[in-house]
Amino acid sequence: MYSLPHLCHSLSGPLCPSLRVPVPLSPGLCPPLSGSLSPSLWVSVPLSLGPCPPLSGSLSPSLSGSLCPSLWVSVPLSLGLCPPLSGSLSPSLWVSVPLSLGLCAPLSESLSFSPGQSLVSHLLTQGPELGLELVFVWNRDPGRMAGSVPPTLQLQNLAALGERHPDLVVEVAHPKIIHESGAEILRYANLLVGSPSALADQATERQLLEASHRWGHAVFVARGALWGTEDIARLDEAGGLQSLRVTMATHPDGFRLEGPLATAHSTGPRTVLYEGPVRGLCPLAPRNSNTMAAAALAAPGLGFDHVIGVLVADFSLKDMHVVDVELSGPPGPTGRSFAVHTHRENPSEPGAVTGSATITTFWRSLLGCCHLPSKPGIHLC
Numbered sequence: 613m614y615s616l617p618h619l620c621h622s623l624s625g626p627l628c629p630s631l632r633v634p635v636p637l638s639p640g641l642c643p644p645l646s647g648s649l650s651p652s653l654w655v656s657v658p659l660s661l662g663p664c665p666p667l668s669g670s671l672s673p674s675l676s677g678s679l680c681p682s683l684w685v686s687v688p689l690s691l692g693l694c695p696p697l698s699g700s701l702s703p704s705l706w707v708s709v710p711l712s713l714g715l716c717a718p719l720s721e722s723l724s725f726s727p728g729q730s731l732v733s734h735l736l737t738q739g740p741e742l743g744l745e746l747v748f749v750w751n752r753d754p755g756r757m758a759g760s761v762p763p764t765l766q767l768q769n770l771a772a773l774g775e776r777h778p779d780l781v782v783e784v785a786h787p788k789i790i791h792e793s794g795a796e797i798l799r800y801a802n803l804l805v806g807s808p809s810a811l812a813d814q815a816t817e818r819q820l821l822e823a824s825h826r827w828g829h830a831v832f833v834a835r836g837a838l839w840g841t842e843d844i845a846r847l848d849e850a851g852g853l854q855s856l857r858v859t860m861a862t863h864p865d866g867f868r869l870e871g872p873l874a875t876a877h878s879t880g881p882r883t884v885l886y887e888g889p890v891r892g893l894c895p896l897a898p899r900n901s902n903t904m905a906a907a908a909l910a911a912p913g914l915g916f917d918h919v920i921g922v923l924v925a926d927f928s929l930k931d932m933h934v935v936d937v938e939l940s941g942p943p944g945p946t947g948r949s950f951a952v953h954t955h956r957e958n959p960s961e962p963g964a965v966t967g968s969a970t971i972t973t974f975w976r977s978l979l980g981c982c983h984l985p986s987k988p989g990i991h992l993c
Contacts, residue, residue, distance in 0.1 A: 711779040711780055711982055712747045712779045712780075713744060713778060713779065713780050713782060713978075714748045714776060714801070715735075715746065716750050716782065726966070726971075727784040727966055727974045728749070728751075728784050729760060730972075732746065744982065746765060747778055748765055748767035748773065748776045749765050749766060750766075752785075770789075771796075773797065773800060773801075774799070774800045777800075779801055779802065780802045780804060780982065781797045781800075781804070782804045783797075783804065783806050784974060786807060786898065786899065787809050787810035787894075787899075788898075789807070789810075790810035790816060794816065794831075795823035796823075798826075798827050798829045799823065799827050799829075800829075802829045802830045802981070803829065803830070803831050803832065804833075804978060804981055805833045805834065806834045806836070806902075806974060807899070808833045808834070808836070808902050808905035809897075809905040810894075811905060812893075812894035812901075812905055821989070824988040824990070825989075828986065829988070830984070830985075830987050830991060831990045832977070832984070832992075833906065833909055833990060833993065834906075834973070834977040834993065835906050835993065836906055836970050836974070837903040837935050837967060837969070837973070838858075838906040838907055838937070839956050841992055843952075844856065844910040844911050844937075845910045845992070847911075847939070847941065848910065848911040851913070852941040852942070852950065853914065854941050854942045854949070855914075855938075856907055856918075856919045856939045857919075857921075857937070857939070858890075858903055858919065858922070859922040859924060859935070859938075860900065860901075860903055860923055860933065860935050861882075861929060861933070861935075861936075862929045862933045863925070863927060863928075863929050863963070864878055864925040865930075865963040866929075866964060867885075867925065868899045869896060869897050870895065870896055870898065871895065872896065873885055873923075882924060883926075884922060884923070885923045885924065886921065886922065886923040887921075887922045887923075889918065890916045890920070891908075891917050893921045897923055900923060900965065901923070903935055904919065907937065931961070932959055932960060932967075933957075933958040933960050933970075934956065934957050935955075935958065936953065937956075938953045939951065939952050977993045
C-alpha cells in the first residue's frame with residue numbers, strides 16, 4: 613500500500629472544502645461498484661480511516677461498503693457532484709455516488725401527462741440534489757421529445773445507450789422495449805422495468821435473468837398500482853397464499869387492447885372483458901395488465917399462470933382507475949381462511965392508461981431501486 617504524504621487528501625479535487633479523508637492508494641483491491649461515472653479510475657478507501665474527523669451530513673444509502681469484501685469500499689476518483697460522501701466514517705460507512713440514468717419514454721404518445729414526462733421533470737429539478745443525473749431520454753419518435761427534453765439529452769438510437777454510460781435505465785414505454793432490448797440494456801446498466809407485463813413472456817423473463825447474471829446487473833420492476841406488494845410477497849414466501857385475484861376497471865377509452873380483445877365490445881354499463889390467468893391477459897392488454905403482472909411477480913408461488921386477472925370496462929369510470937386485490941390463504945384449524953380485499957381508486961385523465969397516483973409511484977420506485985444493491989435477479993421495488 614502506498615500512503616499519500618499528507619494524512620488528509622481530497623478524493624476528487626475541489627468538491628467540498630470540508631470533505632477530506634485519508635486515502636491510501638491501493639488500486640484494484642475491490643471491483644468497481646456499478647454506478648460509477650469514471651469506471652477506469654478507482655482507489656480503495658478503508659472503513660477505518662484514522663485521524664481525520666468524521667464527515668458531517670445525513671446518511672445517503674445509495675451504495676454501501678458491504679458491497680466490497682472485508683473492510684474496503686471502492687469509490688471513483690472523479691464524481692463531479694457534491695457531496696460524494698456522507699455520514700460518519702465508521703464500520704457502517706455509506707458512500708453516495710451520483711447515478712447516471714437513462715429513460716425510455718412512451719412510444720405512442722407525447723411525453724406530456726405521461727410517466728416519462730413526470731420522471732424527466734423530477735430528474736431535472738430534483739435529481740442533482742439527490743445525486744441523480746439524467747443522461748438520456750429515448751423515444752421511438754424523436755419529434756415527440758421536442759420542447760420537453762433538452763436536445764443534449766435526446767438519444768436518437770437506443771443501441772447507442774452505452775455511450776452515455778448510464779447506471780440505471782428506466783423503461784416507462786411499452787413491453788416491446790423489454791422484449792426487444794431488455795437483455796442488451798443489462799449489458800451496460802441496471803434496468804427498472806415499468807412494463808412488467810413483458811415478463812409474462814417466458815422467453816423474455818429467461819433472457820433477462822440470463823443477462824442479469826452474465827453482466828452482474830439487476831432487473832428492478834416497478835410495483836405501479838399494486839397495493840400491498842410486500843405483504844403479498846411475505847405471505848407467498850411463508851406458504852400462506854392460496855389464491856390471488858386482481859381486478860382492474862376503467863372507462864373503455866383507457867384501454868389499449870390487442871388481438872381478440874381489440875374488437876371486444878361492451879354489452880352494458882359494466883362488462884368483464886377478460887377473466888383468467890394473468891399470463892394470458894398480458895399479451896392482449898400489455899399496457900393495462902401491469903398491476904396484475906406485478907402481483908404475479910410478488911407471488912412467484914402462484915406466478916403468471918395461477919394469479920387471476922380481471923379486466924372490466926366500466927362507462928361510469930371516466931376519470932378513474934379502480935383496482936381490487938383479493939387474496940386468501942389455506943383453511944385454518946377452524947376451517948376458515950385468512951382473506952384480504954383492498955380497493956384502490958386512482959384518479960386519472962380521461963382516456964389515460966396510467967392513473968395519477970401510479971405516475972407518482974414510478975418516481976418512488978426509481979428512488980427505491982437506487983438505494984438497493986446491484987444484485988443479479990428480478991426484484992420488485
